[in-house]
Amino acid sequence: xxxxxxxxxxxxxxxxxxxxxxxxxxxxxxxxxxxxxxxxxxxxxxxxxxxxxxxxxxxxxxxxxxxxxxxxxxxxxxxxxxxxxxxxxxxxxxxxxxxxxxxxxxxxxxxxxxxxxxxxxxxxxxxxxxxxxxxxxxxxxxxxxxxxxxxxxxxxxxxxxxxxxxxxxxxxxxxxxxxxxxxxxxxxxxxxxxxxxxxxxxxxxxxxxxxxxxxxxxxxxxxxxxxxxxxxxxxxxxxxxxxxxxxxxxxxxxxxx
Numbered sequence: 266x267x268x269x270x271x272x273x274x275x276x277x278x279x280x281x282x283x284x285x286x287x288x289x290x291x292x293x294x295x296x297x298x299x300x301x302x303x304x305x306x307x308x309x310x311x312x313x314x315x316x317x318x319x320x321x322x323x324x325x326x327x328x329x330x331x332x333x334x335x336x337x338x339x340x341x342x343x344x345x346x347x348x349x350x351x352x353x354x355x356x357x358x359x360x361x362x363x364x365x366x367x368x369x370x371x372x373x374x375x376x377x378x379x380x381x382x383x384x385x386x387x388x389x390x391x392x393x394x395x396x397x398x399x400x401x402x403x404x405x406x407x408x409x410x411x412x413x414x415x416x417x418x419x420x421x422x423x424x425x426x427x428x429x430x431x432x433x434x435x436x437x438x439x440x441x442x443x444x445x446x447x448x449x450x451x452x453x454x455x456x457x458x459x460x461x462x463x464x465x466x467x468x469x470x471x472x473x474x475x476x477x478x479x480x481x482x483x484x485x486x487x488x489x490x491x492x493x494x495x496x497x498x499x500x501x502x503x504x505x506x507x508x509x510x511x512x513x514x515x516x517x518x519x520x521x522x
């Protein structure tokens with residue numbers, strides 16, 4: 266792995282997003298590595314808990330807007346959706362999964378956190394979905410995951426509002442299971458992991474799989490078009506204005522075109 270740092274500690278495996286020069290932004294290569302690593306976990310009979318976190322000060326700034334990967338056609342755009350498989354790979358992990366959120370956790374990174382079984386965050390962390398201000402919808406299964414954690418009204422506030430929410434707010438909404446000081450994040454995540462690592466793995470994983478089927482069973486038939494919506498918004502003038510204003514560091518002016 267080039268962009269993931271893997272550390273094993275007994276029954277617990279830590280996965281660090283490791284692109285410090287880009288706030289751990291989710292490039293295509295990072296997403297491919299996440300998918301490959303999670304798929305390989307099916308052959309890992311020792312790991313009982315997986316903890317995802319960010320190397321350095323931040324979990325991740327989300328999708329890498331600076332990546333030069335402009336598609337040549339809509340067919341190429343449609344096929345180059347590496348985000349959804351990455352999130353699906355987290356949902357399909359048999360082991361118990363925990364997101365330890367440090368610093369900024371934005372867009373696709375928030376989708377990663379919401380796809381985990383549990384979430385713990387440091388009190389300085391900020392989480393949000395900035396896609397709306399980039400002229401696109403939230404895809405990668407992020408919308409149903411957010412709705413189940415915080416309910417429809419708060420999910421609309423987060424996804425349509427596009428604001429960065431603090432840890433205390435997200436704890437009160439039920440997005441986070443626990444918050445702690447930044448210096449204690451890895452320690453507290455380890456404590457949380459030790460609880461689930463101490464349980465019989467077969468029973469724990471069967472329970473997890475059943476709960477996920479009950480909870481997420483309808484997501485695929487309902488959300489099969491979330492990336493199609495992204496493709497639709499991709500060529501709008503608002504999308505182009507959003508990206509241009511991002512790089513020019515100014516407030517965008519949306520016209521609805």
